[in-house]
Amino acid sequence: MTRPFKTLDDISEVMGGDIAGKRVLVREDLNVPMADGQVTDDTRLRAAVQTVAELADKGAKVVVLAHFGRPKGQRNPEMSLSLVTRPFSHVLGREVRFIDTDGAAEAIDAMGEGDIALLENTRFDAGEEKNAPEIVEALAALGDLYVNDAFSAAHRAHASTEGLAHVLPAYAGRTMQAELEALSAGLDNPARPVMAIVGGAKVSTKLDLLGNLVRKVDVLAIGGGMANTFLAARGVDVGKSLCEHDLVGTAREIEEKAKAAGCEILLPVDALVAREFKAHPSYRVVPVGGVEADEMILDAGPLSIAEVVLRLEKVKTLVWNGPFGAFELPPFDTATVAVAKAAAKRVKAGELVAVAGGGDTVSAMNHAGVADDLSYVSTAGGAFLEWMEGKPLPGVEALRKA
Numbered sequence: 001m002t003r004p005f006k007t008l009d010d011i012s013e014v015m016g017g018d019i020a021g022k023r024v025l026v027r028e029d030l031n032v033p034m035a036d037g038q039v040t041d042d043t044r045l046r047a048a049v050q051t052v053a054e055l056a057d058k059g060a061k062v063v064v065l066a067h068f069g070r071p072k073g074q075r076n077p078e079m080s081l082s083l084v085t086r087p088f089s090h091v092l093g094r095e096v097r098f099i100d101t102d103g104a105a106e107a108i109d110a111m112g113e114g115d116i117a118l119l120e121n122t123r124f125d126a127g128e129e130k131n132a133p134e135i136v137e138a139l140a141a142l143g144d145l146y147v148n149d150a151f152s153a154a155h156r157a158h159a160s161t162e163g164l165a166h167v168l169p170a171y172a173g174r175t176m177q178a179e180l181e182a183l184s185a186g187l188d189n190p191a192r193p194v195m196a197i198v199g200g201a202k203v204s205t206k207l208d209l210l211g212n213l214v215r216k217v218d219v220l221a222i223g224g225g226m227a228n229t230f231l232a233a234r235g236v237d238v239g240k241s242l243c244e245h246d247l248v249g250t251a252r253e254i255e256e257k258a259k260a261a262g263c264e265i266l267l268p269v270d271a272l273v274a275r276e277f278k279a280h281p282s283y284r285v286v287p288v289g290g291v292e293a294d295e296m297i298l299d300a301g302p303l304s305i306a307e308v309v310l311r312l313e314k315v316k317t318l319v320w321n322g323p324f325g326a327f328e329l330p331p332f333d334t335a336t337v338a339v340a341k342a343a344a345k346r347v348k349a350g351e352l353v354a355v356a357g358g359g360d361t362v363s364a365m366n367h368a369g370v371a372d373d374l375s376y377v378s379t380a381g382g383a384f385l386e387w388m389e390g391k392p393l394p395g396v397e398a399l400r401k402a
Contacts, residue, residue, distance in 0.1 A: 149173025
């Protein structure tokens with residue numbers, strides 16, 4: 001498979017293929033949530049294991065670069081990566097040493113082959129987020145090779161995510177590689193027909209995303225609160241549902257762009273409505289034109305689910321961002337769970353490539369019990385959304401040019 005970027009498979013081109021004793025700077029995303037000194041979700045730590053372990057097994061001195069929190073260029077002990085060193089070591093199953101920025105060169109020189117170290121928070125220096133040349137130069141002096149394994153930070157043109165790729169031999173790590181290959185199969189070079197599902201609360205936060213998708217997909221199913229704005233644009237009274245009435249004109253424009261591009265837009269035809277925003281309230285299933293003035297649309301109804309599933313059976317690629325309803329509040333998780341399970345079934349049968357990510361999507365897929373059954377579920381958040389919007393990602397573009 002020809003790739004537009006180099007991976008660890010290509011690292012043999014460098015230094016005669018022997019990287020034993022070479023200093024490899026590996027950018028990872030270790031920005032994990034913590035409470036009472038404990039990591040509460042180690043997903044990002046686990047995602048870093050494959051690349052770090054593979055390089056260490058080849059005898060490299062592996063120096064992990066990462067940020068933690070938003071220290072805004074100031075040293076803050078509560079955001080020191082020393083707090084993450086032990087949890088990372090535990091997940092990795094190997095010793096990981098912590099290296100402060102001061103005296104880093106000497107500490108790295110003292111490392112043995114196959115040793116792993118975690119450098120202090122890159123964002124403790126204000127020049128990191130500015131991609132300052134002097135910071136790029138200082139970091140580059142610590143390594144012989146650069147590996148970017150942090151897709152979730154690839155939408156930032158920072159010194160450790162973009163700048164280093166221009167001054168050191170640069171490669172994509174295994175997690176970065178998997179993400180880029182999955183995204184390529186999702187929108188860049190997909191098997192057609194392609195369907196996108198976009199949910200969430202507001203149209204205003206996803207204008208760029210919707211504008212890009214109608215030009216790239218064959219079917220666009222819209223759910224969540226944003227579907228109410230599109231329904232209102234079609235003259236439907238959505239009662240007291242979440243709705244951006246000031247954007248109905250924008251919704252009509254998006255529908256016109258979709259029509260011109262040959263993209264079919266699917267909106268709910270029926271809905272679960274309630275008067276209270278809570279789990280297990282009294283609710284009704286009604287056609288979208290039957291919502292009372294004091295009722296809220298909180299999920300797509302059974303006819304809407306059936307229509308989406310029917311379209312799903314006819315496409316080869318699915319890209320999903322955002323739930324259909326208030327999935328945290330049963331029974332308003334019904335549409336999200338039903339469609340997710342239908343997608344997972346087709347993926348298992350080898351009939352569909354399904355890529356999901358961004359915002360609440362990961363939580364929704366976990367809630368539906370299908371996160372491991374889809375082709376790829378991205379935890380990248382902002383980077384995933386910017387990719388869906390068709391925006392170039394600086395960290396990825398730098399790898400393409402490396």
